[in-house]
Amino acid sequence: MILLELPEHQSPYFYAAAEEWLVRNASFAEEVLLLYVNQPCVVIGKNQCLWSEVNWNYIFNPQSIIVRRVSGGGTVYHDQGNLCFSFISAFDEQKVNNYKWFNQPVVDALGKMGIDAAFSPRNDILFQGKKISGNAQFTNRKNILSHGTLLFQANLEQLRLALKPNAFTVETKAVSSVRSPVMNLSEVYASSFEDFKTTLTKYLPIAKKIVLTKDQLLAIHQLAEEQYATKTWIYGKSPKAQIQKGDLTFSIENGCLFNVRSVTTQLLLEALDGVEFHPEAVQPLLNEIHPQHIVQQLMKGIFF
Numbered sequence: 670m671i672l673l674e675l676p677e678h679q680s681p682y683f684y685a686a687a688e689e690w691l692v693r694n695a696s697f698a699e700e701v702l703l704l705y706v707n708q709p710c711v712v713i714g715k716n717q718c719l720w721s722e723v724n725w726n727y728i729f730n731p732q733s734i735i736v737r738r739v740s741g742g743g744t745v746y747h748d749q750g751n752l753c754f755s756f757i758s759a760f761d762e763q764k765v766n767n768y769k770w771f772n773q774p775v776v777d778a779l780g781k782m783g784i785d786a787a788f789s790p791r792n793d794i795l796f797q798g799k800k801i802s803g804n805a806q807f808t809n810r811k812n813i814l815s816h817g818t819l820l821f822q823a824n825l826e827q828l829r830l831a832l833k834p835n836a837f838t839v840e841t842k843a844v845s846s847v848r849s850p851v852m853n854l855s856e857v858y859a860s861s862f863e864d865f866k867t868t869l870t871k872y873l874p875i876a877k878k879i880v881l882t883k884d885q886l887l888a889i890h891q892l893a894e895e896q897y898a899t900k901t902w903i904y905g906k907s908p909k910a911q912i913q914k915g916d917l918t919f920s921i922e923n924g925c926l927f928n929v930r931s932v933t934t935q936l937l938l939e940a941l942d943g944v945e946f947h948p949e950a951v952q953p954l955l956n957e958i959h960p961q962h963i964v965q966q967l968m969k970g971i972f973f
Contacts, residue, residue: 670700670702670774670873670876671697671699671700671701671702671875671876671878671879672701672702672703672870672873673691673701673702673878673879673880673881674878674879674880675687675703675704675705675881676881676886677705679705680708680734680893680898681707681708681710681712681734681736682893682898683889683897684703684705684707685712685737685738685893686889686890686892686893686896686897687703687881687889688739688755688807688814688816689739689807689814690888690889690892691703691757691812691814692739692757692807692808692809692812692813693809693811693812694888695757695812696759696812699876700757700758701757701758702754702755702756702875703756703816704753704866704870705753706749706751706752706866707748707751708734708747708748708749709746709747709749709824709827710733710734710735710736710747711723711727711735711744711831711832712737712738712744712745712746713735713736713737713744714738714740714741714742714744714805715738715739715740715741715807716741716844716906716908717737717744717843717845717846717907718841718843718845718907718908719735719737719904719907720839720841720910721841721843721845721910722743722744722832722846723735723744723831723832724831724833724834724835725835725972725973726830727830727831729947729948729972729973733831736897736903737902737903738807739814740805740806740814740816741844742804742806743803743845743846744832745803745818746823746827746828746831746832747818747823748823748824749862750820750821750822750824750853750855750862751818751823752818752865752866752869753816753817753818753819754775754816754817754818754819755814755815755816756771756814756815757813757814758812758813759811759812759813760809760810760812760813761813764813764815765806765808765813766792768788768804768806768815768817770815771804771815772788772794772802772804772815774873775802775819776788777872778869778873779796779854779869782858782868782872783858784796784854784858786801791847792804793849794817796852796854796857797852797857798850799850800820800849800850800851800852801819801820801851801853801854802817802818802819802820803817803818804817805817819854819869820851820852820854821853821854821855821858821862822855822862823853825851825853832846832848837912837913837914838912838914839912840910840911841908841911842908842909843907843910900945900947901924904924904945904946904947907921909921909922914971915970916931916933916970917932917967917970917971918932921946924945925944925945925946926942926943926944926945926946927942927943929942929971936963936967938967940954940957941954941955948968948972951972955967955968
């Protein structure tokens with residue numbers, strides 16, 4: 670196993686882009702492992718509906734970071750107490766959905782640290798019946814990526830707030846996440862996060878370490894900027910959703926509003942059709958057609 674050491678303190682978009690770029694462009698004789706730590710963010714599966722997966726108070730908080738990854742799977746929360754790991758290797762049919770193939774070294778390393786982890790039927794890693802690691806895969810039939818997380822000292826309160834179900838109806842055909850009880854390994858393993866990461870790395874079967882070249886880093890940064898950090902990728906890739914929120918109904922498609930209707934009042938809302946679903950795009954249009962008190966009511970009804 671080769672440890673590819675990524676530069677630290679990069680954006681979550683960079684790390685998501687690094688995984689995809691390596692799968693599509695790299696060739697390795699051995700399995701490659703990436704270990705990285707993200708700043709606080711929510712990471713959703715490629716084909717998931719953002720509007721049904723993430724609490725809207727989080728989505729519309731200007732400080733929030735949302736990442737749409739290249740793999741499937743469910744929505745997860747990352748922060749500096751969460752260790753992300755990714756395995757990349759040459760494609761082989763027997764590796765597809767075979768999470769044990771990739772994650773056994775992680776489970777073995779945890780065992781050597783006195784953490785008796787186990788696999789679940791849902792491809793998670795559990796400890797004492799609670800989820801400590803969620804996993805997902807992506808392949809282009811050249812290489813295969815299998816990646817996951819290890820909750821060590823994550824802010825579980827922020828995790829629950831970010832992923833708290835919204836108090837209104839969202840209908841979508843997208844695959845939904847399966848909610849599971851989670852726990853931090855710091856509850857049973859007394860050390861700092863850095864010590865946990867260092868010890869885990871020591872017990873993994875790493876034969877050598879490599880780094881990315883300057884040209885590879887530039888290509889990954891470009892992919893992060895041109896795809897992963899864009900609203901088109903984050904919001905526009907969400908499957909169509911139909912929303913029933915108070916006395917308003919509307920749909921969101923390709924990141925835009927459509928068919929906004931009020932079931933109790935006759936309001937002029939046709940101007941919102943095709944508008945980017947974001948407060949900064951919607952409010953100026955509402956200001957043109959409605960008095961301020963109506964605008965405030967509509968903004969609260971649509972977004973918050």
